[in-house]
Amino acid sequence: MPTALQTVSDPRQNQLLASLSDADWKRWQPYLEWVDLPLGKVLCRSGSTPGYVVFPTTAIVSLMYLAEDGASSEVAVVGLDGVVGLSLFMGGDVSPHEAVVQSAGQGYRLSAHRVNAEAESGGPVMRMLLRYTQALIAQVTQTAAYIRHHSIDQQFCRRLLQGLDRLPSNKMAMTQELAANLLGVRREGVTAAARKLQLAGVIAYRRGHIEVLNRRRLEQGACAFDGASKSRPRDLMTMAA
Template structure:
């Protein structure tokens, strides 16, 4: 059985009241989340929600021609599968692990039973959902109005907020898929950031050398998303 200290590596689980967390512990199942693993496919029936602890999961919208773009990123601050408790039980999005790690999953029955109690868990999950919607909305605006350089900075910062340390295992092909752009554009933007001394990129690993510089270079979208998570959710946000 999962222990309270282990599951509290996920900030949303850590924010649960003690009584609710203890009810969940027997049903929380540890899971490995390897790079590229599809947590759920678009339009599939959701049977679990996932609480990443050391992994990052991207929510992608995939077009009929196979092209895709990331609409949100979820890590230790939240959960994957909000459609399950919002009543839809499925979503047109695909969830794919973008940074390998671990997490926990909870079955649909256990989650919906807790949600139906209309207690503190309901409010916490609804506040998280509002923060996630804010991230999706801001991502859409950013992709339409800001430069690829700024988008890459935003994406790197949001990813770092959900990991320990300053390194990301990430290929340019994967970044291009997440941002919905050509690989050559990512190569150019990453080269500019490296030339400015903000990052170091080599062999699929990105190391952030100057985070304050990266924050100055990005657009306002990063701070908008970060502040919304901090405003809506108790405890330390993903970037603190």
């Protein structure tokens, strides 16, 4: 439950929930539970079956690929554009990724039981979730191609844009160590990339907090690569439609 000092977010800040018809929204609303999503909270571990799907409203969740040697890298980002726990909709049950909160905030969850009932009934809601699944697959594909063909500087710029597009302001909490873990690179490379952007007046970096001062320059730094710079949630949903 939220504390007395917390302002509870509106569930329809999440774009998927906002897209529900009035009838579907009335059916879902009683079953949606508010959840606090602190930094570092693991929503689902790789190889496990999620107990819930989570619709972030003000938080950002990283979907991480974990290698056998312990290395990890981010393959997709989920914020107010989407939902965590898609394996429940797809019939596979077991999650292929670890879902970790990388920007604290709030969200709403729906139990696996309700999700399974929705999947079995089909209809407009299921089609909407399948479109989002296609959008998420597109993001994972773009990330793989981007890592293969772009420098650490460009990857860092793209990752900042992905966070920026899923937050209500131009400020985000991100340490250089966290950015290195998300990108699967050495911290020194991220430190150098952040220093270049700060000296160029593109970002301001203070004690684990980044403020984007010039989005256009950041987009130029990310480099448009066959649509890979399309980090905006609505762009991805349009691609999937």
